[in-house]
Amino acid sequence: MSTTPTEARTSAHATVDLKDGVDLRLPLVPQMGPLGEAYDAWVHHPISPQRAAQVSPHVGGSPRDVGFAHRWPASLRMFQTGWLERMSHIPWWLIPLVWVPIAAGLAWLALGPLGMGGLVFSLHVLAGVFVWTLTEYVLHRFVFHLIPKSGWGRKL
Incomplete structure (x- = not known):
C-alpha cells in the first residue's frame, strides 16, 4: 500500500x-x-x-x-x-546494578587470588578504558551511522 x-x-x-x-x-x-x-x-x-x-x-x-x-x-x-x-x-539504575558488582568482583580476583600487582592492574584498567573508548568511537562512526541499503538493515 x-x-x-x-x-x-x-x-x-x-x-x-x-x-x-x-x-x-x-x-x-x-x-x-x-x-x-x-x-x-x-x-x-x-x-x-x-x-x-x-x-x-x-x-x-x-x-x-x-x-x-x-x-x-x-x-x-x-x-x-x-x-x-x-x-x-x-530503568537506568539496572546497568550499574549488574555491572558494578561484576567489575568489583573481577578487580578483587585480579588483585587478590591472581596476585596481579597494583601497577599492572592500573595499566590493565587504563588499557581497557582506551580500548573501550576506541571501540565505541568505531562502532558509532562506522556502524551506527551507516545508511542501510536493505530492508533487513533498516530493521537492525
Missing part, C-alpha cells in the same frame, strides 16, 4: 499523519524495512513527546503491556512481541 507523507488515517485512538509511511500507532521496527530511501530522512526527524502521546495507544500503557515504558510516558512501541518490548525499556 502506497501512502503520501500527508495522508491521514482515523482510528479509534486518534488521527495519525503518516509521514513517509510510518504509522505511530503500530510498532516501529516492522515498519522500517519498507521505508526504502525514506528511512534515512525519517530516522533523523525526531517525534516530539507531545505528538507521540497524541497518536499512540501504547504511550503510557500499563506495565503489563510494555514493561517499563510507563516510566517514559511518551515512549512509542518498538516491537510487536510483549517480551521484546519489555526488554527494550529498562
